[in-house]
Amino acid sequence: MQLKNIATLGVKELYSMKADPVLLLLIVYIFSFAVYTIAKGVNFEVKNASVAVVDDDDSPLSRELIASLLEPEFQPPVRIPASRMEEVLNQGEYVFVIVFPPDFERDVLSGKQPEIQINIDASAMTLAGNGAVYLQEIFLAGTIRYLSPATSYESLLPLSFTVRKLFNPNSKSAWFNSMMQVINSVTILGMILTGAALIREREHGTVEHLLVMPVSPAEIMLAKIWANGLIILLATLLSLKLVVNGVLDVPIQGSVLLFSLASILFLFSVTSLGILLATLTHSMAQFALLVLPVIIIMYLLSGGTTPLESMPDWLQWTMQASPSTHFVKLAQNILYRGAGPEAVWPSLLVLIVLGVIFYSIALARFRKAIVTMA
């Protein structure tokens, strides 16, 4: 194996990429606009929740409680007649419909403990549970404040809590989503660019031509890996600096250098996986249908969208075979929690091991896959 050949072939790979403006445009899109819209648009915390109110009491208390639902957590509550309650929930127009019973204020004042009903569209999973907790706290505190402005809800309790959220004190989804979307972009690109490039070369006969020359399959693969990896790494770091840190104003706690190292190892394993999938298929159409499910699984189940702990054990174990699971963990530990090399080295090691496994299988299949398909 010669470094010179790997370098030469890799440089050619860079020229090829330059010749495909559509591809470049999509790369820019996925690292900038896509990251931005997802960070800004998708809210896993209680934010922008849609609330409707059926106020059968219409007293100063009920009006004050309604007025205490503020942005950004809640959209301005909308009053609806009781008859429309089912309909708006059915249509998904509102996630919460709050019902104040008739004589609500009078019953509160006379100590009868009247009931506020919160109807929740539970199919909105991210919002239903936490939103209900919020509403509960707001209404309790509001009522107590109304009854005796001097006392607070907290002072009624026999003890006090202080809850501190580390790393993202205000639970901003944008902080989390932006980083995770950068990671997802790396995954998508890493898999598709190398895999598709290999299939295209196979269809055009160019790899075959290389194999007649003093060039080994390992050199061809490593050239693809470094060249595509380099582009993606640059895009990642730029996206992190300009979009995540710059435009979205997300603080980066940990070492960017350590994150770069993790990214390089991740790119090695994910591009190898892309090549491996390409050697398993016979045409671009087959590759597309194979790579798509793999990408969606990595996208949704690596711990970047829903918590890994919520998955059944067998699936958690299965996902350990995916490099993205480890990269998501690394990125969270390094960038949010500020973990250092001494804390994250096991995950780095796993990435190397996975990369070597994928790479070895791909290499073993490479020659056979090239020649039999053409």
Added chain:
Amino acid sequence: MKDIAVLRDIAHCYGKVTALEPTTLNIPAGTMAGLIGPDGVGKSTLLSLITGTRKVQQGELTVLGGDMRHAAHRRHSLPRIAYMPQGLGKNLYPTLSVEENLAFFGHLFGQGAEERRQRIQQLTRATGLDPFLDRPAGKLSGGMKQKLGLCCALIHDPDLLVLDEPTTGVDPLSRQQFWQLISDIRRNRPHMSVLVATAYMEEAQQFDWLAAMDDGRVIATGSPQALLEKTAATTLEQAFIALLPAEKRAQHQAVIVPPVDFASGDAAIEASHLTRKFGDFTAVDDVSFRIQRGEIFGFLGSNGCGKTTTMKMLTGLLPFTSGEARLFGQLPAADDMATRMRVGYMSQSFSLYAEISVRQNLAMHARLYDLGSERGEQRIAQVMEDFGLAEVADTHPESLPLGIRQRLQLAVAVLHEPDILILDEPTSGVDPVARDQFWNHLVRLSRDDGVTIFISTHFMNEAERCDRISLMHAGKVLAVGSPHELAQQRGSESLEEAFVDYLREAAGIRKEDEHSDLPATLSSNTTAEPLQRPAWRDFFTPRRWWAYAWRETLEIQRDPIRLAFALFGPLLLMLVFGYGISFDVEDLKYTIIDNDHSRESRLLTEGLSGSRYFLQQDTPLSYDAALEKMRTGELTVVVEIPPDFGRHFMLGWQPEISVLIDGAMPFKAETASGYINGLLLREVQALAARSPNSSGLNLPVSIQSRYKFNQAFKSVYGIVPGVVTLMLALIPAMMTALGIVREKETGSIANFYATPVSRLEFLLGKQTPYIVIAFISFVSLVLMSWLVFGVPVKGSLPTLAAGALLYVWATTGFGMLMSTLTRTQVAAMFATVVLSIIPAVNFSGLLTPVSTLTGAGKWIGLIYPAAWFQPISLGSFTKALNFSQLWHNHLMLMVFIVVFTWLSYAGLRKQER
């Protein structure tokens, strides 16, 4: 009608490159007319303009008596024109059988079942293809492919038959048979005009009328006889060279091969009993030969006879099944770099990088062959001069004509001055002058530098220049010897005759069998549709739509892997996601740092550990240790109980418990915070009940939360309908996304340009099978969600099914749109993934409700169909809704169908540019 086509100042350019200078030409009707000339002079461009498959840029063009610039005339004349584009089997579908290929064209020209059957029978009988009706077109030999292509072109009795280099890459016997067939057809249908572009001058000699072209211009017209007389030449090839402008003529040098005696030389290439099998097909069968050092050894035979396979085995690309081959006495080994340095290989199709410049290609090879910078530059300059590449040094090969690309390939092959050159049809598609230049190089290499040359060719005059040749047919070597010997053995005058004789013998054909009986018109009931027909039939006829739908279905059937991915992929993903995507936060890892160790603190600790939401971890030594564990995600919640907690609590002093939560994942943190608050409150209330000093907790209101649609508040009820939405968005779009670009890349899109099929028929025809597959996939997903996940459809099933049908129609339409807008499969695939996965996952209501989306994301979500099907899916599965509550979503999906189809329609061109 005197002239079949009249050109007035027709010119054409591709970007900055001029393909055709302003040309005025009358092509006579009812004759066999030929275009001759080198590659890249505009022959193919001219033919594609005449057939209406390329848009006229400049000038006037009258074909079949009408103006080809008018869409109405093109629509009426397309059924009267047949076009066979350049390239072996270019307009055929390799996985379809001979009969299916023909039936497809029959459908396109609106023939009924009986008529199709008759015509297929007659055509295949006449061409000798009838024994192979069930064989896939991709597995036919080159000659058979061209015959099948001709049959496909002739299926509708055209008035104008246009053939673009129909015999390139075909062996002499098949070539003879091909022209025999054409002349039989013309005898029976004398009014039919035939227009042929060819590189074989000896074939052109038989034509009625010729137009010689050079450099985008017609340089002479007339009968072959007239051209010969005009130039006082004996062969057309000489005549053509004489017609060229003076400076080009000067480049031409006759090829003279000095004789050499090889009696005592040692072998450079040796093959003994070489055999290669692919499955049960023997591509190369017991082939033996020995090539001396410095010899030019020719390999003759039709496409698919095993020449390429033999060459690939010699280069070490393909392992051999049995026998052996040696280069310089060495067995080819995959990792033998030393031997590879001594071999130059040129494959049949262009296999250099088309997207980087000529100079970059050469420089890359110089580096890979370790030439070093000085020698590398010297060699690059040398080959650029030798092969006339200097003026195109900075051009990308993709925009160069075939002939120049072949020169570049040869330049690359000789760049590192190898000892052996293995050249697979290097001159296929190269014009006579360039071919002779090429051969002068080869002769010089062989005679002056002692390079051994192993070359395959279809040109007999090239074969005659070889020191020895080997005739190959169906994997076997028929004969080996010098051209002279072989001709003598057969008692023939020329090598061509001898070769044809060998082939005939091998195939068991007697000469007198070869005349075919073709009826005057192929069938009695004429098919020409009446010219007066409703206008809408120009845009949509069920039969032509069906032709494409049927063909696409067959192609999917022949690719079971793709079908399996399409049907089982979504089921597998639903299994994984149904169990995997869950917002039920459980088993939160927590620890309690108890600095009090009182009865109260222990009670509190026990209360927490009883919860199913929490999973207690070992108590770390210190607060800092706990923090370190949180950094690596091993702890999510730390509860710290202060010293004297129990005492202060009993005294009613409101002791403070501090809770630390890992906020890295906001959703998890919020949920954990909610849980821990509720839990602590409950435990504290229990404690307070025992406390003498606390009055307990008395709240002024009670708040009742009622969870609708999903009382158990389990993610699966929300996720399963969402997964249905996601699967039906991505997989169907991906299936259609490659459909049209694939045809663009393989060239079969030519059939769309050349036949009367309309854009709408083409689009819908290709889309239909995938709608069906996606709908089957939908049914299987519904069954799985019911049987496996216990999530039945609570609402109206017909409403859901109707929604799903509209939805997959829209998502496959999205794929079609991507396919019309992109040029390569890679770009189409990438665009589909990027542009569909992001809105489908994030903005369609799968994870978070659409009503809570903010900013641009909301709009991106709303302009993608998934956001409109998700309410139907969720409503029908979970909310027990019916059509009256969901219809507006159905309506929106219809809007998507119309918009996507319209955009694809607008983006797809019926003519090339």
